[in-house]
Amino acid sequence: MPFDGLMMDTPLTLRMAYDRARRVFGDVEVATKTPAGMARSNYADVCERAARLASALADMGVKPGDRVATFAWNSTRHLELYLAVPNMGAVLHMLNIRLHPEQVAWIANHAEDAVVFVEDCLLPAFEKVAPHLKTAKRFVVMGDGEIPETTLAPVDNYEDLIANSSPDFAWPELDESQACAMCYTSGTTGDPKGVVYSHRSMLLHAMMSGMADTNAISQRDRCLPVVPMFHANAWGIPWAAALLGAAIVFPGQFMTPADIAKLISDEKITFSAAVPTIWIGILQELEKNPDLDLSSIDRIVAGGAAVPLHLIEAYAKRGVNIMQGWGMTETGPLASLSRLKPKFEQMPERDQFRYRAMQGLVVPGIDFRIVGEDGTTGEWDGKSMGEVQVRGPWIARTYHNDPRAPQSWTDDGWLRTGDVAIVDPEGYIQLVDRTKDLVKSGGEWISTVELENAIMAHPKVLEAAVIAIPDEKWSERPLACVVCKPGETVTKEELTAHLEPSFAKWWLPESYEFLDEIPKTSVGKFDKKVLRARFASG
């Protein structure tokens, strides 16, 4: 060290979020929708219960570094686990409840989960997982009443643990690089991969989430994380809300677009986050029921998949600001956000929407580059295409115990995201595709995402997914899978006429499939793997 900065080396840990929620924001609301109505609490209560929970876990023998898993919807109890487990030095592992039971078990075994917290309404699903578990020896059931009849054993009732444990847990001093949580990728290709978050990474992500030009989470907010807490930590909203004193409302198991729309309206939600498919569904609700009042919403983050331009536009017409966020399990997750630069407010509206449909500006703290097929770094010229590679303090440096990890990082330590983008001179990132989804036609790339967005802008179309299919002459050609809006039909010719003005002739799909539904992954993304298996096997 040439000259040491003489500042405290206070570790950046999630204790900061816990302490601040407990001491400064004790009376701020935390609520969950339950079958019996809204269950209302506050940070003082949540933090006391988190301390009791930590005592209970310590009594069970859970030690620093041990993995404590959850199998649950978004709820206040899940938040208690988010605060208790990391701060006692153990590692919270959120299992994806939407995966196949054997895949859940594979993940729990790979992570070596020691205890699993299961929400009562998910017991039937989890009982199919349990027989395959190798390391999990104890189970805790979360719910309001008695534990239902179950094959799990030994099993505790969450509320009994809370009631019978001490609120005076002695939180240990933690190292900031210690693990706080784990999430597995959704595994659209091969087995899921485990991302292990450090305290430092998640505290920094929470600080960033409070910035006026990112998610701007503040004391003025009532946050509704629709994105599941098992999906990249609900995009960090639980920890950010605690650190920043925002109220938080959890949807529990009530996850249909109609449920969510009603919750926004009833609970005067100001900030929400979910994948685009949810916002597509809520838009339909709004069209069905024009009296639905979403006026409390100040901003929405949509991410996990590209947000169609027409969706941003449709919400804007209703006064709701959708911001497109970009990131992945490996990136904390928030890496970029499509807020407009203030000077853009002078632009014609359609240009503003064009920018808002991009993945936007990288957030403070994250660095990125685009790297072309030839390995050179692309310019920010709005033309050069390349894989997005990122680095920063909330980006994974490897996967947990995974021989495939080296393929996902460059030799100089950047994460290879597998997303292909162009960057304009203002610094706006625009994803054009996944490296594996691009259609390579006659030696040139066709972006399936751009075609999808254009098709979904057709007034009769609800959803569209484009995949590559083998072609003798061109090597690959695009196939468009299209779902019409209820009661509508559309022809290939209409769609071709709709696309022609915007694309080069050789981009236009010759092949269309009209479906009732686009298959989705466990986190709500279009599942192109399934489409490829059905249509592209040649």
Place this chain on the structure above:
Amino acid sequence: MPFDGLMMDTPLTLRMAYDRARRVFGDVEVATKTPAGMARSNYADVCERAARLASALADMGVKPGDRVATFAWNSTRHLELYLAVPNMGAVLHMLNIRLHPEQVAWIANHAEDAVVFVEDCLLPAFEKVAPHLKTAKRFVVMGDGEIPETTLAPVDNYEDLIANSSPDFAWPELDESQACAMCYTSGTTGDPKGVVYSHRSMLLHAMMSGMADTNAISQRDRCLPVVPMFHANAWGIPWAAALLGAAIVFPGQFMTPADIAKLISDEKITFSAAVPTIWIGILQELEKNPDLDLSSIDRIVAGGAAVPLHLIEAYAKRGVNIMQGWGMTETGPLASLSRLKPKFEQMPERDQFRYRAMQGLVVPGIDFRIVGEDGTTGEWDGKSMGEVQVRGPWIARTYHNDPRAPQSWTDDGWLRTGDVAIVDPEGYIQLVDRTKDLVKSGGEWISTVELENAIMAHPKVLEAAVIAIPDEKWSERPLACVVCKPGETVTKEELTAHLEPSFAKWWLPESYEFLDEIPKTSVGKFDKKVLRARFASG
């Protein structure tokens, strides 16, 4: 490590601010008021010049860890130094231009400054410092024209260095705990003490400054740092503005309240920061000139001394929101801020002002406690008084090379701020005094700050400072030094009558001195040391 978080260990350095300003916010304005009018530039230009400056410094032989000093007003060139010197691994040391020449030299020698950058208009002042310097061997003069006739040698012209050096400086990889900058305390008691900031501390402070509930610096802002860049890094605004993409306007040498008021109006400033005395002066300008338009201002931070309630009220009547910040050179500096909790907006207005006149809520990242004379930690009950002790990632852990350092930290590593406060159950900190300023009367404490605020709320009073004077019977009694508004006079009897409703009888001063001016320290605080020397020596 029980279980390692598998995230990148990307260092938190000021390179993040530099890279972001250069690449994402290149066309955002940076401007300085000069004798020839506004000098306008932008981050792209500033960052290119910073790279040239780093090349020039490297060519001069400046190495990682070397101290590079400045003796300058707030300006674009000073910002270039803020970006170049830390990011090349050297340490920027901002000398306080308002100190006595021998004290400046003492500080520069203690810090072992190698090079000093001097603003041309300050050359006459610095030439009195130079003969006492032991380690500084080179000087650079910053200005628009030729170097004036000077006794400094060897001396370079800043603009020649920029013009003749390469813009392709290879910025080194830095360790986040490496020093980026130094500031000395203003030394109201004894010699100044050196605080050495790390990259990590200042990058975190900049991130915090972007939070919606703190300074909320964003791309929408045009920032005017009136607080000098040699005073606790202008409260971190230069680095925060670069990281967050805010435009920045520097007042240069034009620092009278009239100058500042005009600059706010002409440049449509949205965010500004200065000590209360500046805002008191600007209020007088507003009273003289009701057409002065400060409507662009969204928020002001005042700190460095308690902000009188009547000042917050007077600005609020004009639609300007003054937030009281609290901190010191040793705390980064921002440690707490007096924003209202949203629920307080339902309170009667006078209660809102009472909260806004407190030092407010601790900012995210900082932890504090109040410790009474008996060593016990005080409750947040609005009554228990104690010294504020803080810790966190932008709090100093010691002073540079200073045998007095152990007195300022507790055995368990908290900074002893020397400020005495009470904390209410909502977490609002209210300073009642400096430990050394409290009046100990008959075994009880009297807060000089509370008396001052009350006296300054009298319509005829401009400024008031209260000190302890020796008293045979009570050990100490308060003496109030009062400055009337121009053209006004006030009597001891009027002031006693004004105070009586608010204070216990034994708090009321028997002694008053009516002065033309309260002496101020180099950073604009009431200089009670001078008052004590004049009135309290018995």
